[in-house]
Structures are given as C-alpha cells and as structure tokens.
Amino acid sequence: MDAAATKRSERDDRELDANAGAKRPESASATRASEIRYRRLFEAARDGILILDPGTRKITDANPFMSELLGYPHEELLGKELWEIGLLKDEEASQAAFRELQLKQYIRYEDLPLQTKSGLRRDVEFVSNVYTEDGRDVIQCNIRDITERKQAEDEVRELSGHLLKARDEERRRIGRELHDSTAQELVAVAVNLDLVQQRSTGHDVTSDNLLADSQAILEQSQRELRTLAYELHPPALDEVGLAGAVQEYTAGFTQRSGITVRLDAIPSLGRLPGETERALFRVVQESLGNVHRHSSSPTATIRIARDGAAVVLEVTDQGCGLRMRGNGTVEKAGVGLAGMRERVRQLGGRFEIESSKRGTTVRAIVPGEARKNEDHADIDCR
Ligand SMILES: Nc1ncnc2c1ncn2[C@@H]1O[C@H](COP(=O)(O)OP(=O)(O)O)[C@@H](O)[C@H]1O
Ligand SMILES: [Mg+2]
Secondary structure, eight states, X not given: OOHHHHHHHHHHHHHXXXXXXXXXXXXXXXXXXXXXXXXXXXXXXXSEEEEEOTTTOOEXXXXXXXXXXXXXXHHHHTTOOGGGGTSSSSHHHHHHHHHHHHHHSXXXXXXEEEEOTXXXXXXXXXXXXXXXXXXEEEXXXXXXXXXXXXXXXXXXXXXXXXXXXXXXXXXXXXXHHIIIIIHHHHXXXXXXXXHHXXXXXXXXXXXXXXXXXXXXXXXXXXXXXXXXXXXXXXXXXXXXXXXXXXXXXXXXXXXXXXXXXXXXXXXXXXXXXXXXXXHHHHXXXXXXXXXXXXXXXXXXXXXXXEETTEEEEEEEEOSOOOOBOTTSOBTTOOHHHHHHHHHHHHTTOEEEEEEETTEEEEEEEEEOOOOOHHHHHHHHTO
C-alpha cells in the first residue's frame, strides 16, 4: 500500500471508531460506515480494482494492488483508458468490450493477457460490472492475476502427459512380452501335454484325469493371457492402424460383454501418427468399458470420420446416461473420463460428452494429419 493509501486508511479507521459512539442520524452514519468498509476492502484487496467513467471510458480510481500489478503509480493510472495500460489489446478491442458491457452490464474474460509498464506479460481474469452510484453509472473492473495458477496448470498438464506416455510405453512393453514370450511358452507346454496324452495307455485313470484337467486350465490361461496382452497393447494397432484395431477389439468386446457394437469408419482414414492412433484407441477402449460397466445399453456405435483437417471419433450408447452439470462437465468424473480428456488435450484436440436419459456420446476431435515415415521406423525397430 502506498503512503497516501495508508494515511487514508488510518483516517477511515479513526472515523469508523468515532462513528460507533456518535449520535448521527442512523442511516447516514450506517452509509458512511459501509463506505469506509468498502474503502478498506478496496485498499487492501489482493485483486486489482479499477473504477471507470462509462462516458469517457477513463480510469477515475485504482486500488494499490492494481498499481503494483501493472507497475504504474496511482496518479499515472488516472485518466487513462484500459488499452493504454496494457489491459485490452488496442482501442478497437476496448470499444468492443464497452459495447458488450453496455449491452449486458457485465463482462467476464477468463484469461486475458496483460502487459505491465515494464513490458512483462501477466495473465489475468477480468470481470467488469456497471453500478449506479448517486444516480450516476460507474464501471468497476476486478482484475485477478492468474499467471502463477496458469503456470502450475501447464506444469501439471505436462507432467500428466509424461505419465500417460510412460504408462502407455509400459503397457506396450508388458503386452508384447506376454504375447511374444509367455504365450509362446504356454504353447510349448500345451504341445508337451498333447504328447503326454498321446502316450497314455488308458490304464491310469487318475493320471489321465489330472492331465485333462491341466489341459483345460492351460487353455483357460491362454485365453485370459491373450485378452490381457490385447488389452495392454493390440498388435493390430501398429500393424493395420486404428480402424483395423478397433474392429478387432470390438469383436472381442462383443464376445465378452454381449453388447452389439456397430463400427462406422470411413474407409479413407489412412494411417494417423502413432500417438494419435494410440490415444483414440484408448478412448474407444475406455468408452466401451464405461458402456459395459455403467450404461446398461445393449448396443453401442463407434463412428470414425473426418471433419476437414480433423478426425472425429464418437462412441455412442443407448443407455441410462450420466449426470452432467450445467456447464457441460460430468458430475462424477473418474479417472477414465479424465484420462481420455487429457489424452485428447495432449494431442491439441477437444473432448466432449453429451448425455441424456436416452444415452451417451463421447466425442474426441483431434488434428488428423497423416502419419509420417518416422512412425513406421519407430515401430519396426521394436
Ligand atoms: N456410458 C456411460 N453411461 C452411463 N454412465 C457413465 C458412462 N460413462 C461414464 N459414466 C459415469 O461416469 C462415471 C465416471 O466414469 P469414469 O471416469 O470412466 O470412471 P469409472 O468408470 O472408473 O467409474 C462413472 O462412474 C459412471 O457413473
Ligand atoms: Mg471408466
């Protein structure tokens, strides 16, 4: 707080104390007391506050935090327009904002870049309201510095991107290991058991029963192992791409769950970058898992299409739907939906959910550039 503001605040404190015992008319002293309280808030707030004249659009007052944030002394802020202190891009942007403000009496920009007097960039949330004071309109702008919050969010996003990638690589490695090594070893055991069976004379019933039992258990383990390896990383994804892998996956899913899945994929999709194919495949896997676990829908449809330069993937069911908030977010999102959203965001895409009592659609819209050669090389050398 600068020296003038401190003095003002001390004077207000004295007046507020004096008011408590004074014999002024009730309403006048109450008004004065609330004015002083407002002033105190104004001076001490850790949000920037600007008061503007709607006619001239010029600043008539600014709180100390605003000066601190922008790097302008209080007197220098007075008489300036917002665009002159780096708050709105230029005069044109400022005029547009005032037109909107006139119309709605309220505007809010969630993320506005601001330039300080020394040229530093900060990000702020900007809220502006029109109030009437003594029969005159005034504009109050509240400016919250969100630079650190945004940086922290970026860091968390980057970290979750690394985690998703590391988890995918690990799944892929384990999937391949199970498929290429453990599964082959089980095949060898099955061959040996067959040979033992061929040598059976039929005299030792107990041994024959044990053998048959072992063969049945082995067969079951092989089935489970195949499914697990496939869930971890379907080889078809590397070999034939997204549409082929989704087709193969949905066939297995239908067998396991009894849910009929229709796949509607454009034939001309072609190969997408490995990262895009893997992310979209996980969206299919996770969404079908949700259809099975939560929706009670007997059917689902997967649509893979192109929309201009983007690829759109939709998984739709005809189930009970999920609870959405007014702002389009899910009331009870878990790791599954959050993971899908993050994967799509990492690709620079958009993730949407639409839901009603008649069913749910999960949609991923991602940049759809074609796969480059490096992607093939990346896969071949593994
Ligand atoms: N297709 C769906 N139909 C109905 N409800 C769903 C569907 N998908 C998700 N949900 C609801 O959203 C919640 C969050 O899903 P998700 O993030 O995948 O977490 P999880 O599946 O682990 O519960 C689920 O618990 C469920 O209540
Ligand atoms: Mg889930």
